[in-house]
């Protein structure tokens with residue numbers, strides 16, 4: 724039996740993640756309230772807008788539920804999802820889920836460059852991966868337990884800390900399934 728992975732479906736790039744995970748051999752469910760987390764082995768926090776996503780998580784009773792889920796299970800945050808997972812966010816008083824020991828800067832690549840693509844080498848994932856960055860954050864610094872998987876212009880844009888995986892770009896918007904496969908493997912390993 725393949726693992727079942729949830730995609731937080733409050734806002735943002737949901738359907739592309741569903742397809743990429745299914746193509747990587749997982750079963751996929753949408754997560755819209757806390758009950759939807761039952762029976763899942765992993766969770767994806769998609770891109771979108773982190774402040775709005777946090778508001779919606781609070782509204783649908785998902786904030787504590789996701790925090791609890793993450794105590795045992797793997798979580799993969801992409802773009803806004805990475806911001807939700809960070810322990811520190813530049814210019815913001817407190818963090819959101821505070822899962823990953825990283826300090827992030829939002830909209831870090833400048834206003835004039837809203838979105839761009841960059842060729843990345845992602846450790847253990849792919850040596851030629853096209854990262855799609857949309858008003859993307861980057862990781863300013865990471866704790867010693869965080870493994871840096873990819874950098875761009877000297878900034879960390881993908882990392883992992885145990886069962887937590889995060890990237891600043893949108894892996895669901897490329898044809899390369901390597902990063903979703905990596906997460907599905909990680910979820911299998913934590914079963």
Ligand SMILES: NC(=O)CC[C@H](N)C(=O)O
Pocket residue numbers: 769770771772773774801802803804806829830857858859860
């Ligand atoms: N594409 C994205 O997810 C952008 C993230 C967004 N700029 C934020 O701060 O939440």
